[in-house]
Amino acid sequence: MKKNYLLMLCFLGVMSLKAQVGINTDTPNTSAALEIVSSDKGILIPRMTSAQRVAMVNPAEGLIVYDTTLKCISQNAGTAASPGWVCLSGRDTQSGSFYMPSIAIDASAVVTNQSLDLYDEYKKQFSTPTVSSTGAPSSIPYFSNASDLYYYITFYDVSVLQINSLDAAGVLNYDIVEEAHYDTFMNVVFVVK
Numbered sequence: 062m063k064k065n066y067l068l069m070l071c072f073l074g075v076m077s078l079k080a081q082v083g084i085n086t087d088t089p090n091t092s093a094a095l096e097i098v099s100s101d102k103g104i105l106i107p108r109m110t111s112a113q114r115v116a117m118v119n120p121a122e123g124l125i126v127y128d129t130t131l132k133c134i135s136q137n138a139g140t141a142a143s144p145g146w147v148c149l150s151g152r153d154t155q156s157g158s159f160y161m162p163s164i165a166i167d168a169s170a171v172v173t174n175q176s177l178d179l180y181d182e183y184k185k186q187f188s189t190p191t192v193s194s195t196g197a198p199s200s201i202p203y204f205s206n207a208s209d210l211y212y213y214i215t216f217y218d219v220s221v222l223q224i225n226s227l228d229a230a231g232v233l234n235y236d237i238v239e240e241a242h243y244d245t246f247m248n249v250v251f252v253v254k
Contacts (some may be wrong), residue, residue: 099223106134118145131209131254148253164187168221168241178250180231194254207231210251217247 062124081096083089089096111130119141128135131148139145143210164182187203203211207230214224214233221241225234229252 114146116146116236117144125149132205152210158250158252161251166238166247168245170240171237171241173236174225175237176236177235178235179212179227179251180210183231183251191207204253211254213250213252215248215250218242218245221245222247 079090081089081094081144083096085098086096106125106127108127108129110203111128114126114128114135117124120137122137122140123202126135127133128146128148133148135146136149137144138147161179161183164179164186165175184203187201190199190201193199210231212227212231212233214230217224220243221237221239223236223238225236227233
């Protein structure tokens with residue numbers, strides 16, 4: 062009988078334990094399952110390449126890793142069966158899509174088989190701004206690889222331009238079919254992968 066009573070007390074004692082863990086603290090916040098306290102160190106989460114991240118089988122919904130290829134904290138915002146990875150940091154300070162900076166394309170004469178590297182034009186403008194505000198860094202953060210983005214042409218003047226192709230690296234091949242007008246333009250949208 063004493064054994065049963067002691068076993069029951071141990072069981073009740075274990076049930077009353079809180080499921081909170083504190084590292085460098087004896088009193089973790091009551092709303093936290095885990096609290097880490099430090100004034101001179103950070104937390105290091107698992108690090109892997111994009112290929113390794115994508116190769117994970119059934120990654121848990123909400124799983125977080127550091128993607129060394131994209132240089133961002135990446136979270137599975139999808140399900141285990143259908144992962145949807147999104148960057149939570151670094152380059153993701155921008156929205157999921159943005160317009161390409163303004164550039165001029167010579168459309169003063171009819172020409173064919175022209176190429177324009179949209180990614181290269183974007184990178185040139187972001188890496189060397191002409192003017193910046195006081196205290197601003199000398200360059201604007203930009204995506205370091207053309208493969209980090211999807212490229213879209215959302216509008217263009219079909220009377221002036223003929224788009225022949227737009228490859229995965231952002232290289233546009235086009236023809237000028239008629240001399241441009243003052244109001245001729247093209248909208249290029251980049252979407253973060």
